[in-house]
Amino acid sequence: MSTTPLYSKLQKILAAGHFGVTSECGPPRSCDPKGVEEKARMIGDYVDAINVTDNQTAVVRQCSLASCIRIKQMGYDPVLQMVTRDRNRIALQSDLLGAGSFGINNILCLTGDHQSFGDHPNAANVFDLDSTQLVQTVKKMRDEGKLLSGFELKECPQMFIGAAENPFADPFEIRVSRLAKKVAAGAQFIQTQCIYNIPKFKQWMQGVVDRGLDEKVYIMAGMTPMKGVGMAKYMKNRVPGMDVPDDLIKRLSGVPKEKQAEEGIKICIEQIQELKEVKGVKGFHIMAIEWEEKVPEIVQQAGLYPRPKVD
Amino acid sequence: MRLSYPTNVKIVKLPCSGRVDVVHLLKAFEDGADGVYVAGCLEGDCHYQVGNLRAKKRVAYVKDILDKIGIGGERVAMYNLSAGQGPRFAEIAREMSEKIKQLGPTPLRKSGGSAKGVKLTPGTTKEEAA
Amino acid sequence: MIIAEPKPIDEIIxxxxxxxRILVAGCDGCVTVCEAGGMKEVEVVASALRIYFKQAGRAVTVDEISLTRQCDRPYTAQLADKIDQYDAVLSLACGVGVQFLAEDYKNKPIFPGVNTCFMGGTEEKGLWTERCQGCGKCILANTGGICPIARCSKRMLNGPCGGSSDGRCEVNKDIACGWHLIYERLKELGQLDRFETPTDPKDWNTSRDGGPRKVIKEVSRL
Known part of the structure; x- marks a missing residue:
């Protein structure tokens, strides 16, 4: 796939041809040091790397970098999520240098949800760069050893560079081209938006394979188990860019309320099994939102445990 | 049909209620009217398609202003009726007069205020304009 | 043009x-076209103010005028022979006009009568929409004549983001996704290949990020 050096455990596992498994943990909305630790301990041995969200949905939380350092110090491999909404290129590069100094070596470059969704809708936004340009920036720092200004770095961040892609957003026709663009910018792995509409995802994946992009970038399928029919309806109607088919809502509604969570996990596992067979899918990104305790079960039952060991 | 309606209603005839602008309604109040109403055609029956709908929006706009400048939005109103509804015309005149009587005279009359102003053009002095 | 909207009358009061002694000064430029601060709006605001002062028992003068442009000194100078008769001016021009009057008549308080919003055009009667943020380095040649800086809520240069749905923006269904528009237009022009090349980080120095800006056209200077 790529001839670049192997920077992180996640990259090594993917490069060795194993399915990669990542999950995420959202930091707490306080200074509590235990929140992230507990979540990381819960999932740490079941995944290859732990994403830490960066003020997701534009709600103020403990910063991603601090939480990544904490996770790194616990012996796990964090994926530093960075959005361009809140910081300009000065702050972003500064954080990347800081992350590099702690040996953090996975990054996920995002533009970020608009602040109007969050707890500070009257905030000014930044958007000095967009996600693609952040990918370019990290690549430049890593491969050329230079800041965007051209300043030469003595020590460069050693990052396995990731980006997100939503196969379900519109216009659908350009979703593959957009992936190609992110790959051209330097993205090495992709974590997708939560997948519920499997046929549509397969259609997108076919486009990715047809273009040979699956040979250039590791696609990790985004999975989020549904806790119940309420969550499914919320995701369908309220979350931008989410594609939740009616069949899934019907299936969840078909079981008693107290069994819906269990059914949600079952669906998630079935979908992982199905997606394992799809050409180009190289791993899974399991986003169990405020439900991290279910990650071990999903990973085990999906036949993704134990996780491979690499040096 | 000889119908009577209150003599305190001064009628300003226009070809269409769509000709009524915000400033016309305000000027009437500025000059001391206790109440103003626009009588337009029935909705959907405007000869010019939407003249009466425009008037309705302007009346609403003026209502909001009157609420904020100490006059009260209830002193302005929009009515819709057809040219053939003579008795309804008289009834509306009575209804509006009654409502205004209950509200009492415009606050302008008893306040003793005398705010005034002229329209100037860049080339003329205030004295010339006055 | 510069698009503005009238301030609520209670805020002006x-x-x-x-x-x-108040002079309400309109502007015959942009704010006339967007119905926020031309002669017509001057008449409305002045009349409303007079009614307010009258009912409050006050003998206040509220005169009306409109200048060709308040952003041009030859026209702001037309107030020179009148301004002494007033102790305040309510300018219905955009923020530029208000500031020009304030600079030209230093001892006179000048108040804004409109909220200046953006650079845009008349979409339909009574509806104005944004088109330009004055970044100082136009990229419309590369984006099918549709500006992602003004029309993408995240001013992305490599859009659309993952929140675009049915051609609408994630921020609000009333907002068209700027990048969806760009895509449709590039498709129409047969230039979809432009989608595949990443656009580098932009130099925002010519935007407001570089501090207050000026444009000098040497050949026009005296």
């Missing part, structure tokens, strides 16, 4: 209530 609040800033002018302590004055006795």
């Amino acid at each position: 609040d800033s002018l209530k302590d004055f006795n």
Whole structure:
């Protein structure tokens, strides 16, 4: 796939041809040091790397970098999520240098949800760069050893560079081209938006394979188990860019309320099994939102445990 | 049909209620009217398609202003009726007069205020304009 | 043009209530076209102010005028022979006009009568929409004549983001996704290949990020 050096455990596992498994943990909305630790301990041995969200949905939380350092110090491999909404290129590069100094070596470059969704809708936004340009920036720092200004770095961040892609957003026709663009910018792995509409995802994946992009970038399928029919309806109607088919809502509604969570996990596992067979899918990104305790079960039952060991 | 309606209603005839602008309604109040109403055609029956709908929006706009400048939005109103509804015309005149009587005279009359102003053009002095 | 909208009359009253001789000054430029601060709006605001002062028992003068442009000194100078008769001016021009009057008549308080919003055009009667943010380095040649800086809520240069749905923006269904528009237009022009090349980080130095800006056209200078 790529001839670049192997920077992180996640990259090594993917490069060795194993399915990669990542999950995420959202930091707490306080200074509590235990929140992230507990979540990381819960999932740490079941995944290859732990994403830490960066003020997701534009709600103020403990910063991603601090939480990544904490996770790194616990012996796990964090994926530093960075959005361009809140910081300009000065702050972003500064954080990347800081992350590099702690040996953090996975990054996920995002533009970020608009602040109007969050707890500070009257905030000014930044958007000095967009996600693609952040990918370019990290690549430049890593491969050329230079800041965007051209300043030469003595020590460069050693990052396995990731980006997100939503196969379900519109216009659908350009979703593959957009992936190609992110790959051209330097993205090495992709974590997708939560997948519920499997046929549509397969259609997108076919486009990715047809273009040979699956040979250039590791696609990790985004999975989020549904806790119940309420969550499914919320995701369908309220979350931008989410594609939740009616069949899934019907299936969840078909079981008693107290069994819906269990059914949600079952669906998630079935979908992982199905997606394992799809050409180009190289791993899974399991986003169990405020439900991290279910990650071990999903990973085990999906036949993704134990996780491979690499040096 | 000889119908009577209150003599305190001064009628300003226009070809269409769509000709009524915000400033016309305000000027009437500025000059001391206790109440103003626009009588337009029935909705959907405007000869010019939407003249009466425009008037309705302007009346609403003026209502909001009157609420904020100490006059009260209830002193302005929009009515819709057809040219053939003579008795309804008289009834509306009575209804509006009654409502205004209950509200009492415009606050302008008893306040003793005398705010005034002229329209100037860049080339003329205030004295010339006055 | 510069698009503005009238300030609520109660906010205007609040800033002018302590004055006795007021001039309401409109502008015949952009704010006339967007129906926020031309002669017509001057008449409305002045009349409303007079009614307010009358009912409050005050003998206040509220005169009306409109200048060709308040952003041009030859026209702001037309107030020179009149301004002494007033103790406050309510300018219905955009923020530029208000500031020009304030600079030209240093001892006179000048109040804004409109909220200046953006650079845009008339979409339909009574509806104005944004088109340009004045970044100082136009990229419309590369984006099918549709500006992602003004029309993408995240001013992305490599859009659309993952929140675009049915051609609408994630921020609000009333907002068209700027990048969806760009895509449709590039498709129409047969230039979809432009989608595959990443656009580098932009130099925002010519935007407001570089500090207050000026444009000098040497050949036009005296």
